[in-house]
Amino acid sequence: MKIAVCIKQVPDSWAEKKMVNGLLDRVNVDAVLNDLDEYAIEEALRIAEAHGGNEESGANTVTVISMGPERASEAVRKALSMGANSAILISDPRLAGADALTTSKVLASVISKGDFDLVFCGTESTDARMSVVPAMIAERLGCAQLTFASAVTVDPTAKRVSITRVTEAGVDEIFGEFPAIVSVVEKINEPRYPSFKGIMAAKKKSIDVIDLAATGVLIENAWSVVVDAAPRPARAAGITITDDGSGADQLVAFLAQKKLI
Amino acid sequence: MSSVLILADFIGGKNTKTTAELATAAAHIGDVTAVVLAPVGQGAAYAAALVQAPISNVLVVESDSFLTHGVAAAADVLTQIIAAKNPAAVLIASHAFGKEVAGRVAVKSNSGIITDAVDVAADITATQLVFGGSTTVHSKISHGTPIITVRPNSITADLKSVSPTIETLSFDIADNAKKSTVTSSQPPVQGGRPELTEADIVVSGGRGTNGDFSAVEAFADSLGAAVGASRAATDAGWYPHSHQVGQTGKTVSPQLYVACGISGAIQHRAGMQTSKAILVINKDPEAPIFEIADFGVIGDLFAVLPKATEGVNARKS
Numbered sequence: 069m070k071i072a073v074c075i076k077q078v079p080d081s082w083a084e085k086k087m088v089n090g091l092l093d094r095v096n097v098d099a100v101l102n103d104l105d106e107y108a109i110e111e112a113l114r115i116a117e118a119h120g121g122n123e124e125s126g127a128n129t130v131t132v133i134s135m136g137p138e139r140a141s142e143a144v145r146k147a148l149s150m151g152a153n154s155a156i157l158i159s160d161p162r163l164a165g166a167d168a169l170t171t172s173k174v175l176a177s178v179i180s181k182g183d184f185d186l187v188f189c190g191t192e193s194t195d196a197r198m199s200v201v202p203a204m205i206a207e208r209l210g211c212a213q214l215t216f217a218s219a220v221t222v223d224p225t226a227k228r229v230s231i232t233r234v235t236e237a238g239v240d241e242i243f244g245e246f247p248a249i250v251s252v253v254e255k256i257n258e259p260r261y262p263s264f265k266g267i268m269a270a271k272k273k274s275i276d277v278i279d280l281a282a283t284g285v286l287i288e289n290a291w292s293v294v295v296d297a298a299p300r301p302a303r304a305a306g307i308t309i310t311d312d313g314s315g316a317d318q319l320v321a322f323l324a325q326k327k328l329i
Numbered sequence: 330m331s332s333v334l335i336l337a338d339f340i341g342g343k344n345t346k347t348t349a350e351l352a353t354a355a356a357h358i359g360d361v362t363a364v365v366l367a368p369v370g371q372g373a374a375y376a377a378a379l380v381q382a383p384i385s386n387v388l389v390v391e392s393d394s395f396l397t398h399g400v401a402a403a404a405d406v407l408t409q410i411i412a413a414k415n416p417a418a419v420l421i422a423s424h425a426f427g428k429e430v431a432g433r434v435a436v437k438s439n440s441g442i443i444t445d446a447v448d449v450a451a452d453i454t455a456t457q458l459v460f461g462g463s464t465t466v467h468s469k470i471s472h473g474t475p476i477i478t479v480r481p482n483s484i485t486a487d488l489k490s491v492s493p494t495i496e497t498l499s500f501d502i503a504d505n506a507k508k509s510t511v512t513s514s515q516p517p518v519q520g521g522r523p524e525l526t527e528a529d530i531v532v533s534g535g536r537g538t539n540g541d542f543s544a545v546e547a548f549a550d551s552l553g554a555a556v557g558a559s560r561a562a563t564d565a566g567w568y569p570h571s572h573q574v575g576q577t578g579k580t581v582s583p584q585l586y587v588a589c590g591i592s593g594a595i596q597h598r599a600g601m602q603t604s605k606a607i608l609v610i611n612k613d614p615e616a617p618i619f620e621i622a623d624f625g626v627i628g629d630l631f632a633v634l635p636k637a638t639e640g641v642n643a644r645k646s
């Protein structure tokens with residue numbers, strides 16, 4: 069099987085984030101691999117390993133695809149050291165500040181050229197928090213959308229993939245044929261740490277850095293514009309008390325004063 | 330007056346409170362038409378639920394593809410309705426299903442999309458709270474039909490009584506929208522308590538409960554609240570995953586959020602920090618959750634909660 073994993077480099081969740089000219093300031097913050105994408109990498113590797121492996125002589129390949137600035141190669145390198153075979157990084161100044169419509173267009177174009185059977189994604193990037201890119205890729209490629217998976221089983225011979233989807237609407241069992249876009253929730257597995265051997269091996273793997281022209285995608289227009297962005301007034305400092313036996317009474321008095329009871 | 334479409338929000342065949350919130354936001358912009366996507370034979374029953382919200386028209390489409398092909402089928406039909414009706418905007422609930430439908434509709438209709446809005450103004454400017462609620466952003470769609478998903482429980486619903494006109498339409502669903510097939514579906518289990526994302530008050534328990542949620546549940550019941558849990562509690566199997574609050578659980582924004590025995594990890598905060606008031610009970614004064622508390626009690630939840638439950642119940646009688 070040819071498997072792809074879409075990963076994104078995001079600002080560290082703990083970092084203080086700021087807007088500059090209507091865009092998230094990505095330059096002056098620590099950047100990490102979107103932690104939800106680690107589950108996608110792990111699941112891709114497990115599926116490959118369960119069906120003949122992705123070593124040099126193995127039956128499968130796992131390719132990481134990422135769109136982002138050149139420094140996103142750090143996140144890509146982490147995926148390679150976990151065990152992915154190769155990587156494509158789409159990096160172009162014209163893609164700075166790209167929204168989900170553009171991102172999904174670029175990713176779909178690169179995916180369609182790679183002839184993949186399965187594409188794994190995380191359910192959400194922790195910066196944009198839109199949870200729409202996997203569905204958009206499926207729409208653009210006209211292939212099966214199997215998203216919010218808490219379990220994935222693959223039958224390479226029948227070219228079929230089945231998942232358990234967990235959302236607010238309950239639990240669904242869903243299947244589709246290759247090629248399919250699968251997004252995984254964090255309950256699905258425990259991502260591995262890169263081993264020393266994996267880290268050394270990743271240093272020898274090449275990252276194919278391409279620009280927008282190489283994807284064949286034209287950026288026609290902006291889809292949305294930020295009118296303004298302003299920090300919200302900080303929460304008024306709260307009251308903290310130490311329970312000396314009267315904590316519950318004070319708590320109830322607070323609720324009453326705020327008209328919450 | 331321009332017309333605005335909303336996708337009526339049904340979960341497990343039940344109309345949610347979110348539908349009225351979407352209609353209320355949409356009514357800022359224009360005349361509201363609610364789209365109802367129902368299994369064959371259920372359209373009339375679904376439409377009959379839409380009588381308490383500023384809705385002028387209901388458009389019913391019946392197809393079993395909504396059950397078997399989920400997101401893709403809903404997006405296919407909604408896009409055809411947009412092409413036929415040319416609305417000023419389309420508002421959809423901001424949850425997993427709603428956002429995915431919105432995403433596919435945006436691609437199909439070549440339109441801009443904004444997710445997780447907490448309000449939408451008359452000129453179709455959407456308000457979002459980003460970076461954990463620390464920043465307010467106003468944005469507008471600059472191309473196509475604005476597709477906006479609205480976060481449940483962020484708009485006070487106008488529950489006025491209406492009797493909308495009902496129109497039934499039928500559409501063919503494209504083969505590309507039938508590439509994934511649902512073989513079985515289990516709706517969420519509804520206990521006696523309010524739904525987490527709809528509740529005015531949420532009381533959550535974490536690792537500090539040590540697996541015993543009885544004090545958390547009793548306090549929740551005294552307040553008529555929903556019960557939530559941290560990932561530590563759901564991972565341990567103490568509470569169902571469907572009750573997890575946080576980045577990979579549900580996003581809630583109730584009038585009051587009560588965190589009991591929860592440390593306040595960034596992933597937990599991501600799902601609750603836009604709550605209007607936050608109350609904390611934790612025995613560790615250093616727990617980061619105190620940083621966002623309006624009222625914090627440093628103490629043992631097993632001592633504080635039962636007394637607080639008594640206190641609330643006493644006020645009611």
Ligand SMILES: Cc1cc2nc3c(=O)[nH]c(=O)nc-3n(C[C@H](O)[C@H](O)[C@H](O)COP(=O)(O)OP(=O)(O)OC[C@H]3O[C@@H](n4cnc5c(N)ncnc54)[C@H](O)[C@@H]3O)c2cc1C
Nearest residue numbers: 535536537559560561575576577578590591592612613630
């Ligand atoms: C990819 C990813 C996604 C995640 N998604 C989520 C998510 O959606 N939601 C989520 O919640 N977490 C999520 N997490 C986990 C998160 O990082 C924390 O591990 C988790 O929130 C901790 O739960 P907790 O606060 O209950 O436990 P802890 O951090 O162990 O805190 C327990 C607290 O209870 C207090 N306590 C103990 N006993 C008592 C007592 N008797 N009375 C009062 N207080 C007491 C302690 O002082 C402590 O502060 C995610 C993590 C990752 C990596």
Ligand SMILES: Nc1ncnc2c1ncn2[C@@H]1O[C@H](COP(=O)(O)O)[C@@H](O)[C@H]1O
Nearest residue numbers: 074075135189190192193198199200201
């Ligand atoms: N720039 C990107 N490059 C590669 N994959 C991405 C990118 N943006 C989003 N994704 C994938 O889409 C998923 C959902 O992202 P989002 O829709 O932005 O919340 C992520 O978990 C990634 O798997």
